[in-house]
Amino acid sequence: LVEDFFGRSCPSEPALFVRYSILYRSVSGEIMQYALLAYGSQRTQAGPVEPAIASVLARPSVTAWARLHGEGSATSVRNGDGRMLLTDGPFIETKEFLAGIFVVEADNLDAALAIAQDLQDTRTSGAIEVRPIAEASFRGA
Amino acid sequence: VALDRVFREHWARVLATLIGILGDIELAEDAAQEAFAIAAERWPRDGEPGNPVGWLIATARNRAIDHIRRQRVLAEKTRLLARGLTVESEAVDSEATVSESATFPDERLELIFTCCHPALALEARVALTLRTLGGLSTEQIALAFLVPAETMSKRLTRARHKIRDARIPFAVPPDHQLPDRLTAVLAVVYLVFNHGWGGGRVDLATAAIQLGRALSELMPDEGEVLALLALMLLHDARRDARIRDEELVLLDDQDRALWNDQQISEGRELSSRRSRAARPDPMPCRPPSPTCTCSSHVTGGRSRRSTTPSRSRPALRSSSSTGPSPWPSSMVPRRAWRYSTAWSSTTIATSTRPAPSCSVEPGETTRRARHTGARSSSPRPTRSAGP
Numbered sequence: 076l077v078e079d080f081f082g083r084s085c086p087s088e089p090a091l092f093v094r095y096s097i098l099y100r101s102v103s104g105e106i107m108q109y110a111l112l113a114y115g116s117q118r119t120q121a122g123p124v125e126p127a128i129a130s131v132l133a134r135p136s137v138t139a140w141a142r143l144h145g146e147g148s149a150t151s152v153r154n155g156d157g158r159m160l161l162t163d164g165p166f167i168e169t170k171e172f173l174a175g176i177f178v179v180e181a182d183n184l185d186a187a188l189a190i191a192q193d194l195q196d197t198r199t200s201g202a203i204e205v206r207p208i209a210e211a212s213f214r215g216a
Numbered sequence: 217v218a219l220d221r222v223f224r225e226h227w228a229r230v231l232a233t234l235i236g237i238l239g240d241i242e243l244a245e246d247a248a249q250e251a252f253a254i255a256a257e258r259w260p261r262d263g264e265p266g267n268p269v270g271w272l273i274a275t276a277r278n279r280a281i282d283h284i285r286r287q288r289v290l291a292e293k294t295r296l297l298a299r300g301l302t303v304e305s306e307a308v309d310s311e312a313t314v315s316e317s318a319t320f321p322d323e324r325l326e327l328i329f330t331c332c333h334p335a336l337a338l339e340a341r342v343a344l345t346l347r348t349l350g351g352l353s354t355e356q357i358a359l360a361f362l363v364p365a366e367t368m369s370k371r372l373t374r375a376r377h378k379i380r381d382a383r384i385p386f387a388v389p390p391d392h393q394l395p396d397r398l399t400a401v402l403a404v405v406y407l408v409f410n411h412g413w414g415g416g417r418v419d420l421a422t423a424a425i426q427l428g429r430a431l432s433e434l435m436p437d438e439g440e441v442l443a444l445l446a447l448m449l450l451h452d453a454r455r456d457a458r459i460r461d462e463e464l465v466l467l468d469d470q471d472r473a474l475w476n477d478q479q480i481s482e483g484r485e486l487s488s489r490r491s492r493a494a495r496p497d498p499m500p501c502r503p504p505s506p507t508c509t510c511s512s513h514v515t516g517g518r519s520r521r522s523t524t525p526s527r528s529r530p531a532l533r534s535s536s537s538t539g540p541s542p543w544p545s546s547m548v549p550r551r552a553w554r555y556s557t558a559w560s561s562t563t564i565a566t567s568t569r570p571a572p573s574c575s576v577e578p579g580e581t582t583r584r585a586r587h588t589g590a591r592s593s594s595p596r597p598t599r600s601a602g603p
Contacts, residue, residue: 182383185385207381
């Protein structure tokens with residue numbers, strides 16, 4: 076019996092598994108980034124972040140976050156007849172709106188969902204949409 | 217004909233391992249299909265290799281590596297190629313040189329947990345499970361769910377892409393997640409069974425039983441798995457007796473000579489094995505359970521005359537809905553647990569779930585599955601099915 080990359084024992088030719096381990100690693104090695112989009116209908120509270128949320132935000136896996144002002148403060152930019160058209164309000168007018176954004180690092184979707192769950196636990200309503208990030212760049216602070 | 221058998225027996229096993237190696241469902245499916253096509257051409261001529269699974273996997277892997285080499289566009293895959301090339305250069309013409317003793321890890325369990333991940337829509341889970349583990353073609357699945365093949369093809373592609381892009385892990389969930397995830401898996405299997413059994417699609421019922429068998433092979437100690445397989449076998453045993461002149465015949469009126477003895481005894485054996493299973497669990501063979509219902513009738517004797525007036529009703533109902541009730545989850549109240557609080561299999565075992573009333577024909581309930589979502593971090597190393 077030999078152990079493969081994940082520590083499972085398999086009856087096999089060790090050599091084969093050494094080769095597969097390399098492949099496995101190339102598949103699993105990279106850390107993913109996910110955007111957690113928090114939707115809700117509550118107005119963003121001014122003042123310090125609640126301790127429950129702050130403890131999640133302090134985790135190393137949370138690489139960026141933003142609290143957004145309410146939808147009343149939004150301006151949407153569109154193109155129309157070669158001119159910029161401005162609309163007062165969010166792009167999609169809904170009862171619930173985007174209230175905050177978090178960027179997290181995680182090995183896979185399950186790990187990202189776990190962070191989202193912790194964040195959602197601090198909220199009384201709304202939902203958090205978890206989206207894998209295709210590409211991102213963060214500069215400044 | 218022999219290749220039909222080979223396909224049925226080995227497809228899921230070969231595909232699962234390939235996904236583990238390649239990390240991409242689409243690529244693995246294409247490669248596996250190619251390997252089976254090559255086998256169809258060569259095996260009748262050269263004879264079946266001693267290790268057909270190993271042969272198929274190695275052949276498909278090399279095809280996939282060829283394919284990746286041709287598709288240098290994606291940087292991620294090109295990186296994989298760099299590794300793959302070493303593999304290939306070491307094993308020249310692997311089709312001929314696959315070692316007879318080479319065994320590959322069986323990763324069907326990883327695959328089924330990926331396909332039944334709660335982050336996928338229920339219809340997608342069912343379709344994907346039928347495709348990857350059941351080996352059904354897109355057309356067959358489309359036919360089963362009464363949608364155009366193109367729609368089903370899109371649904372499958374979307375699911376594969378979500379698994380890849382969102383990196384749904386290719387792994388068996390850690391213990392603290394297992395009960396919920398297993399419930400989701402069993403719900404899919406049972407949904408497939410119901411669709412086949414209630415809708416009169418024998419092939420789907422058979423596919424579900426095969427999935428149940430595979431699961432019980434892979435997780436022989438999970439009581440819920442054994443119970444589901446027992447339930448399906450005991451229901452399926454009465455298949456031939458269930459419909460007469462296109463009318464549904466209720467249990468009491470069925471001609472017991474048409475019951476499948478072998479399935480009944482297997483189902484009863486499984487359910488007693490389940491009762492002996494070490495971990496006490498609340499699913500699902502509590503009275504009134506199918507086992508009790510069925511075995512009581514069986515022990516009552518096949519020749520028992522029906523004492524109730526004949527009742528029957530139209531057998532064919534609309535099967536255009538996604539399908540009838542997958543009981544395992546619909547019967548399970550959404551548990552309000554927090555993964556952060558310590559909870560173990562003991563708390564699961566003691567949590568109360570109402571026993572499903574399985575004397576009802578499975579096709580007759582209509583509640584839809586509701587799954588609890590993923591709720592916790594995974595401390596174990598997991599592999600992604602995405603690049």
